[in-house]
C-alpha cells in the first residue's frame with residue numbers, strides 16, 4: 036500500500052513537472068524572443084562581438100548573475116552560485132558570418148562591416164548563434180527564478196569567434212578554467228534544419244570532426260610560357276599533387292573510417308604566357324579518430340614532398356598548419372543519461388539520434404581540457420516545410436546559407452525547455 040501511494044505521488048510529481056516547465060518557459064519567452072530579434076538584426080563578425088557581448092552580459096546581470104566581460108577577447112562568463120553541488124557550464128557562441136541575408140524576413144540583417152582584411156562585407160547570423168544566445172538567456176532566467184529546483188554552480192559562457200575556431204582557445208588561455216570554477220560537465224547545443232523545430236537530436240560518441248587547415252606552397256622555377264624547358268612548372272606539380280592527395284582517403288585510410296581531404300583552393304600565376312614560380316594549395320582535413328588524423332597529415336606531407344621531388348624542385352614545399360581543432364566527443368554515459376531526461380521532458384518522439392557530422396566546432400577545446408560534455412542538436416526547420424522537403428526529396432537551406440531561417444518560436448521554446456531540463460538534471464545530483 037505504501038509503495039503504491041509513493042508511486043502515485045511520484046507519478047503526480049512527474050505529471051506536474053512538465054506543465055510547470057512549460058509555464059516557466061512561457062514566462063521568459065517574450066523577452067528571449069525580443070533579444071533574438073535584436074541580435075539577429077545586429078550581427079557582428081568573429082572577435083568583434085562587442086555590442087553582442089555587452090547586451091548578453093547586461094541581460095544576465097539583470098537576472099542576478101555575477102558577470103565578467105572581456106574573457107579571451109569579447110567573451111563573457113556569468114556565474115550563479117546556489118549552494119553546494121557541481122559546477123555545470125552552458126556555452127553559447129557570439130559571432131555571426133560574412134553572409135548577405137536573403138531570407139526576406141522583416142527582421143533580416145542589413146548590416147555591413149569591415150572584415151579583418153579591411154574589406155566591406157555583409158554580416159548575418161547564418162549559423163543560428165543568435166538563437167543560441169537567446170536560448171541561453173531564457174534558460175538563465177528560468178534557472179535564476181527557480182533556485183529551489185537545483186543546487187550547485189551554474190556557469191554560462193558567451194564564447195567569441197567560434198567561426199574562426201579561435202574563441203574557445205582564447206577563453207581558456209585567458210583563465211576560463213582557473214579564474215572561474217572548473218566545470219564538472221559542459222553543455223552546448225546547435226540549431227540546424229536537419230530536424231523540425233520542436234525536436235532535439237543526440238549523438239553519443241563523436242559528433243563533430245576534427246579540422247585541420249593547411250596551406251601548401253610549392254616552389255617551382257618561373258619563366259616564359261613558351262619555354263617550359265627552362266622552368267619547373269608549379270602549376271603542373273600542384274595539379275598532380277591535388278590528384279595524388281585524393282588517394283589518401285580512397286587508398287590509405289581503412290574503409291569505414293570517416294575522413295575527408297579537400298583542396299579548397301589553388302592559387303598560382305597571373306597570365307597565360309608566364310609560368311609562375313610558386314603555387315599555393317589550401318586544404319581542409321576532417322576526421323574523428325586522432326590516429327586517422329595523424330595518418331592523413333603524415334600522408335599529405337609525404338605526397339606533397341614526393342610530387343615536388345619528382346618534378347625536380349630545388350626547394351622543398353612548405354606545409355603550414357594554421358588552424359586546428361579536435362573532434363567533439365560526447366561522453367556516452369552522459370549522453371545516455373541526458374537523452375532520457377530530454378525524452379521525459381519533450382516526449383520520446385521528439386528526441387532523435389543524429390549521425391556524426393564532418394563539420395567542426397571549437398567546443399572541442401573545452402573537452403580537451405577534461406570537461407566531459409553533452410553537445411546536442413536542436414531542430415530548426417519549420418515542420419511544414421520540413422515535411423514538404425522530405426516528400427519532394429529536397430533539402431532546406433543549411434547553416435551558413437543566406438536563406439537560413441530557423442522557425443524561431445518553436446525552436447527557441449524547445450531550446451530553453453531542453454537546456455533547463457538538462458541543467459536541472461545535472462545540478463540535482465552529487
Ligand SMILES: [Zn+2]
Nearest residue numbers: 162198434435
Ligand atoms: Zn557556423
Ligand SMILES: [Zn+2]
Nearest residue numbers: 162163164225
Ligand atoms: Zn555555429
